Amino acid sequence: MSVDDLFDSIDTGILEHKQSKKVSRVVDEDTVTERLHKMFGEKVPVKVVGCLTDHIKKCSPSAVGAVYKGTIWLQNNAEDFSDYHEAFHYVFKYLMPKSLRNVILRGAKHKLKELYGEDFAENASERRLEEAGAELCRLYFQKKSNIPSDQRRPFDFIRDLNTLYKEVGSVRLQILYMIMNSGLLRFAKFRTDPAMDTEPSMRIQVRNANF
Numbered sequence: 218m219s220v221d222d223l224f225d226s227i228d229t230g231i232l233e234h235k236q237s238k239k240v241s242r243v244v245d246e247d248t249v250t251e252r253l254h255k256m257f258g259e260k261v262p263v264k265v266v267g268c269l270t271d272h273i274k275k276c277s278p279s280a281v282g283a284v285y286k287g288t289i290w291l292q293n294n295a296e297d298f299s300d301y302h303e304a305f306h307y308v309f310k311y312l313m314p315k316s317l318r319n320v321i322l323r324g325a326k327h328k329l330k331e332l333y334g335e336d337f338a339e340n341a342s343e344r345r346l347e348e349a350g351a352e353l354c355r356l357y358f359q360k361k362s363n364i365p366s367d368q369r370r371p372f373d374f375i376r377d378l379n380t381l382y383k384e385v386g387s388v389r390l391q392i393l394y395m396i397m398n399s400g401l402l403r404f405a406k407f408r409t410d411p412a413m414d415t416e417p418s419m420r421i422q423v424r425n426a427n428f
């Protein structure tokens with residue numbers, strides 16, 4: 218099974234669980250705006266809305282967060298800390314130099330190859346690797362916030378990925394998360410013009426029966 222297959226199988230399971238599980242803490246507009254402004258400065262618009270698809274037509278119906286045309290969007294029923302997931306996409310899409318992006322992606326692929334073989338590594342698309350980095354970013358900040366473990370949403374796949382990235386070079390990812398946390402990105406220049414952004418990066422909220 219490839220990384221892409223794993224993600225796809227999660228996506229398929231989402232809607233089934235969506236109704237049955239309640240999110241213990243959802244995003245609060247003031248909190249996420251404050252956190253994201255601390256990270257990026259006020260140049261980054263943050264919008265919390267009732268339904269993403271009303272605003273971003275390209276969004277999947279199960280998406281709860283998105284980065285699109287320089288704005289961070291969150292649906293008001295998104296789980297708390299989804300803002301950090303989107304923040305990672307923001308950095309990856311607009312700020313991070315391509316060379317650094319490639320270092321991170323190459324490191325991840327290299328480790329995947331070592332752990333699971335060449336086929337597995339070759340099947341992992343950049344989009345999926347970015348998605349994993351974004352989800353790990355959310356978990357990193359969620360853990361840092363000392364939320365009691367029973368209110369976290371660990372699920373096996375992400376735990377696996379977490380372990381994977383820990384072994385991978387997550388030194389690099391962790392440094393990136395630390396830079397995000399430091400507020401230094403308020404001074405970063407755009408590498409890519411958000412106005413040219415044609416595809417939203419999203420967060421699909423996953424519900425896990427074992428949670």
Ligand SMILES: [Zn+2]
Nearest residue numbers: 348351419420
């Ligand atoms: Zn995402």
